[in-house]
Amino acid sequence: MVNPNQIVAVVDDDESVCRAIKRLLHSEGIRAETFASGDEFLNTLSAIPSYRPACVIVDVQMPGVNGLEVQRQLALLGVPVIMISAYDDLAVRQAALASGAAAYLRKPFNSAILFKAVEMAIAGPQPGP
Template structure:
């Protein structure tokens, strides 16, 4: 085994892509940069509808987890989460408007984490590690 193969074991599996669904482009960019800084690939979607359409159109597309904003135009994050439930995809819910009923609904529906914006980068990374099974540890 060469040096490259050895060091690759300490990296995330590149097939593990995190889907970031948020209508705020700056939030998408910031999360994508943050995840990239720790070796996690991310794809961004500007709406729940766009993300659900991609899942429906490309059956082989299966992100390792989904970071999902609650309040978006069109389909809300909680509705996207409800539609994702049968797939077993881990979901991390993010929101700028922390309401107890929303938090309870998201967690009762199986969210791995419920995080308030502005996001704490270290906490978000921890939540993503948990969601994808801790595969980031060397």
Template structure:
């Protein structure tokens, strides 16, 4: 990876959640962009071929393209996906994990667990 900082995208329709996660990631040296919808993120991906995050964190329930639909669009791009949700549903969790998600966390989540999960997805050492 060289000296470049890991780059993560957070897609959540709750702007306060996106801001909080971005701050949390920045506190451990991970750069993050936030998107308020799956459609907004997918539009950016398709319009900017060089825009390639190292990991994508998706809310499950969003207007427009939900997290599972965004995950399907990312299939084949070898980008790790972590789901976050306030509405844990075993069927949705199973579908997300079966489609390759590296983790499925329920909000509110423990910050230390979240950081460890993101670092594992990025294959970097988590801060102590």
């Protein structure tokens, strides 16, 4: 279960995607903040050192800083990342997952898959049996 004080950051250059994901998360009691670009999100992260979302949902393909670069920078901070993309490029999917992405979702995805990915990302890796 996601703590209501936790924030999920949504980074996508498509405003309608940001709005839709924010609305979906809100319907489950999850707070979300949206960013229109990787640059905007990373600038916020560096400008406000205390800002640490519980999880970041980021589009792979965006102008400027792309999702893989955002993921690379977040890996240093230990913030879980869920990659989303309208294009299912196997090489990009493999690169994202190999770099530690908690999930890779192809747009459009259904809300149940999104909620499960967010819960799993925030919970972190579970110890094996």
